Amino acid sequence: MTTARRKALDRLRRGKTYMEKLSLLVASSSNEVRGEQDDRLRLIFTCCHPALSREAQVALTLRAVIGLTTPEIARAFLTSEATMAQRIVRAKRKIVEAGIPYRMPDADELNDRLDDVLAVLYLAFNEGYLATSGPSPARRDLAEDACWLSTLLMRLLPNEPEVIGLVALMQLHLARATVRFDRAGGLILLKDQDRGRWDQQAIREASAMVERASWLRRPGPYQLQAAIAACHAEAPSWAETDWAQILLLYSSLLVFWPTPVVRLNRAIALRHVAGAEAALTELQGLAVELKDYHLYHSTRAQLLRELGRESEVPAALNRALELTDNPAERALLQRRMG
Amino acid sequence: MKYMMLLVSEAGAWESIPEAKQKEIFGRIGQWWGELNGKGKIVEGYQLQPVHTATTVKLNGGKPVVTDGPFAEAKETIGGYGVLNVANLDEAIAIAKSWPGGGKVELRPVVEREGM
Numbered sequence: 001m002t003t004a005r006r007k008a009l010d011r012l013r014r015g016k017t018y019m020e021k022l023s024l025l026v027a028s029s030s031n032e033v034r035g036e037q038d039d040r041l042r043l044i045f046t047c048c049h050p051a052l053s054r055e056a057q058v059a060l061t062l063r064a065v066i067g068l069t070t071p072e073i074a075r076a077f078l079t080s081e082a083t084m085a086q087r088i089v090r091a092k093r094k095i096v097e098a099g100i101p102y103r104m105p106d107a108d109e110l111n112d113r114l115d116d117v118l119a120v121l122y123l124a125f126n127e128g129y130l131a132t133s134g135p136s137p138a139r140r141d142l143a144e145d146a147c148w149l150s151t152l153l154m155r156l157l158p159n160e161p162e163v164i165g166l167v168a169l170m171q172l173h174l175a176r177a178t179v180r181f182d183r184a185g186g187l188i189l190l191k192d193q194d195r196g197r198w199d200q201q202a203i204r205e206a207s208a209m210v211e212r213a214s215w216l217r218r219p220g221p222y223q224l225q226a227a228i229a230a231c232h233a234e235a236p237s238w239a240e241t242d243w244a245q246i247l248l249l250y251s252s253l254l255v256f257w258p259t260p261v262v263r264l265n266r267a268i269a270l271r272h273v274a275g276a277e278a279a280l281t282e283l284q285g286l287a288v289e290l291k292d293y294h295l296y297h298s299t300r301a302q303l304l305r306e307l308g309r310e311s312e313v314p315a316a317l318n319r320a321l322e323l324t325d326n327p328a329e330r331a332l333l334q335r336r337m338g
Numbered sequence: 339m340k341y342m343m344l345l346v347s348e349a350g351a352w353e354s355i356p357e358a359k360q361k362e363i364f365g366r367i368g369q370w371w372g373e374l375n376g377k378g379k380i381v382e383g384y385q386l387q388p389v390h391t392a393t394t395v396k397l398n399g400g401k402p403v404v405t406d407g408p409f410a411e412a413k414e415t416i417g418g419y420g421v422l423n424v425a426n427l428d429e430a431i432a433i434a435k436s437w438p439g440g441g442k443v444e445l446r447p448v449v450e451r452e453g454m
Contacts (some may be wrong), residue, residue, distance in 0.1 A: 050431075097447060099339040109432075
């Protein structure tokens with residue numbers, strides 16, 4: 001890793017020290033945006049207004065800002081057209097009846113309001129990218145649409161590091177999107193993927209974005225996730241991955257998102273730095289909170305196997321199998337059952 | 339637009355606050371209310387007596403039945419209300435966020451009809 005990159009990662013990890021300066025910076029950035037751009041921003045912030053449910057925010061954003069049709073949105077979220085149409089109608093009605101204004105948030109509320117917008121975009125992206133039912137075209141498009149809108153938002157709010165971080169994160173995922181599945185639609189794990197087929201140009205661009213965002217000195221969860229994805233994307237091989245750096249980044253991410261899933265991911269990084277025993281100890285602390293999360297059980301199975309506790313492996317794998325419907329993931333688990 | 343601002347708190351939450359602190363919060367509420375009232379943002383409203391003073395009249399067909407207590411058994415109760423007269427929901431939300439009394443604030447637009 002280059003010195004510049006390392007410094008960028010240090011800045012990102014430095015915590016929330018610079019958060020207080022946010023409102024000042026926001027005031028100067030929002031003044032630069034004019035006319036039609038203002039209009040687009042107002043629309044995005046109205047669709048993602050916190051008085052609407054997350055589901056409604058997502059549906060409305062895809063409909064009104066990206067311009068997808070109601071049937072397209074319904075397909076992407078695996079719901080019926082009638083359900084989706086009703087969701088959109090209700091959201092529009094709430095905007096009118098509750099008096100949700102069509103306006104750009106003030107500088108002092110922009111931080112909070114932007115959180116909602118980023119969450120909506122990330123959710124839409126993940127819905128397309130993770131595509132629980134495999135790489136179907138309709139859903140891949142959704143990930144690309146969400147990335148497109150995030151890029152637009154980045155142009156409208158060029159000094160918002162979290163927006164830059166989100167775009168970089170999406171681009172890093174998309175750079176290896178097609179390499180994740182084999183011809184039969186089976187999942188290929190990161191460590192087994194053909195890195196030569198990743199989109200190197202997109203990875204370079206996204207890594208530069210992570211660095212640029214870090215210069216704004218306002219770290220946040222999307223920048224940190226992008227930095228983690230960049231560490232993976234830039235590693236020449238699985239064995240040469242900078243796990244120590246990834247572990248530090250996950251620890252910083254925990255400050256913003258102290259969720260069990262982030263702790264699980266951190267434990268996986270810890271496995272590569274401090275060994276399977278240390279990682280398994282971390283996992284023990286998550287047993288209750290993640291008891292219904294298949295990746296908890298499949299990770300646990302892997303660690304038990306590494307530690308030679310083979311007799312405990314089948315139960316963990318079985319539990320993981322019970323908890324996922326995703327055919328690609330199920331196939332992978334069944335292979336591990338041997 | 340007019341909004342009903344319902345001031346909600348957990349039953350017993352207020353009583354559990356030490357008296358000196360209660361006084362301080364009351365002082366801040368008085369000032370907050372006075373300012374918004376002076377600007378015409380709060381057009382009316384009251385603090386309500388505690389929930390044990392509530393009486394409910396049920397009219398579900400047939401003979402009205404009078405019972406002791408609030409309309410719904412809940413951990414949270416309405417401690418007061420104000421009617422806001424503001425430009426839009428964002429202004430109402432900004433006011434709700436500055437409410438010094440803690441707990442929760444529910445905002446509901448009122449149905450405004452001509453001649454009422």
